[in-house]
Amino acid sequence: MQASAPAVVLKEGRERSVLQGHPWVFSGAIDRVLGEPAPGTTISVADAGGGWLAHAAWSPVSQIRARIWSRDPTLRIDAAFFRGRIQHAAGLRAPLFDDAHTGARLVHGEADGLPGIIVDRYGSVAVVQLLSAGADHWRTAIVDAIATLPGIECVYERSDADVRALEGLPERVGVVAGSMPSDVSLREDGLDYRVDPVGGQKTGFYLDQRDNRRQVRAIAGGRRVLNAFCYSGGFTLAALAGGATHVVSIDSSGEALAMGAQNLARNPALPVAANKWIEADVFAHLRQLRNEAASFDLIVLDPPKFAPTAAHAEGAARAYKDINLLALKLLVPGGLLATFSCSGGVNAELFQKIVAGAAVDAGTGAQIVRRLGPSPDHPVALNFPEGDYLKGMLLRKN
Secondary structure, three states: OOOOOOOEEEOOOOOHHHHOOOOEEEHHHEEEEOOOOOOOOEEEEEOOOOOEEEEEEEOOOOOEEEEEEEOOOOOOOOHHHHHHHHHHHHHHHHHHOEOOEOEEEEEEHHHHOOOOEEEEEEOOEEEEEEOOHHHHHOHHHHHHHHHOOOOOOEEEEEEOOOHHHHOOOOOEEEEEEEOOOOOOEEEEOOEEEEOOOOOOOOOOOOHHHHHHHHHHHHHOOOOEEEEEOOOOOHHHHHHHHOOOOEEEEEEOOHHHHHHHHHHHHOOOOOOHHHEEEEEOOHHHHHHHHHHOOOOEEEEEEOOOOOOOOHHHHHHHHHHHHHHHHHHHHHEEEEEEEEEEEOOOOOOHHHHHHHHHHHHHHHOOOEEEEEEEOOOOOOOOOOOOHHHOOOEEEEEEEO
């Protein structure tokens, strides 16, 4: 098969990022569009001289006008293409599943060559997010491919993220294949968690923190722990399983805390009385704890996304500095702080500078004991640094 005639021609010199493997083509890189491709349809991308570069999905509303499916001119973008890529991505994650681990991300967007497509698995339930015009256009083929994966009995769509509005797409939620079981759950390192694919954050659980929960579990023994922005208690259960003497878990969502309490009850070997759930604004409650001269041996800060893009970085920096300053004041000397940012607009270098500034303002020093990042089911493509969204540090207070 020969590549079709180009529908998008780039400006002189703007083909470099495509040739280097970046999966996005921004509106400013495009010189002209041939014809009127419909949203989500497959187009060809060409350089200024007409040389063919890639197959891509067209998105006329977004600033990311084209998301690249393939740089192989002989490849057809059809249902078989999506079935093959989804099966391949899921197969790479197969070693992550066993009796003690029943949840993982199966498809991680650009890193798996499937821009705008996220698939998370919780036991027999797969939750899919279609976040771009191209992904939405191929919705039926994608759902069919997911439904045929081994062990999947239900596919639930959670295409309700804010980024869909940037693509000119409406929200889509609901069961799209099979039937939803009454209880959706996963096991992680032998712990049982209930998952809420319908109303929970992201697809129902923060799978990307799997390795970091394991790290917290490994260091929690004998420590008094504060889990801020605790959501449904992932780090709380990990700390208790690791032998924490006491845990304080704070979140502003009563529904999240109720699920956390359910998760703790699902694990009868854990000491329920050793944890205290607190529904409060985390920023305000950290200040209250500081004013009460409270202290902890281990603190986890896993806040929501403060800066989705670089344009929000300044405001996010103030928020990150505030909570890290307060956490460092609450830590005993020698105490440990596991601090995270999932903001795409704040890179690892900036995040470290922000936390360093917080330490200066707190009147203390700290050492980076370990750098933290997402679990292996959330790989980052070398040619797509924007995918490196979750960054963290394990710090020791001097």
